[in-house]
Structures are given as structure tokens and as C-alpha cells.
Amino acid sequence: MNRSIFAAVAVVAVLAACDKPAPTVVTPPPAPSPPVVVTPPPAPAPGAADAMKSADKAMDAAKDAKGSAMDAKDAAKDAKDASKEMKK
16 A cells, blocks of 8 residues: 555656646846935035125126216217317
8 A cells, every 4th residue: 555655646746747837937126226315506605605796796897887988989979070060
């Protein structure tokens, strides 16, 4: 009887080995993307504010100078026109 049990177990083992499904390949999930760290822009240096104010003042002075130059140009043109009329 031991032989028949042994033979039955052997037959079952052989049949089980033949009917095995194809091995399933388990792929690991993709690695998560690294976290994005957003840092605020650095605060301007204390001297930067003074430099900006100075630049603004210089820009205003340049605009005033341009306006004065335009006024002088117009005055010169008027004087030239007036001298032409005096010669007539």
C-alpha cells in the first residue's frame, strides 16, 4: 500500500508540474519623481534699495535734462526765426 500511495503522490506531483501556468513577472512600480522644492527669491540686499532710489533719481534728472534741452532747442529755433525776420 505504501507503494501505491507513493506512486499516486508522484503522479500528482508530475501532473502539477506540467500544468503550472507561466510564471508571472511582477515589475516594481515606477520610482516617484523627486519632490519639487520652491524657494522664495532672495531678499534684496539693504544697499540695493538705496541703489534703486538713486537710479530712479538719476532717471528723473535725465528726463528733466532732456526736457530742458528740448526747450533750449525750441528757444534757439525761435531766436533764429526772429533774426531772419529782422533781416528782411
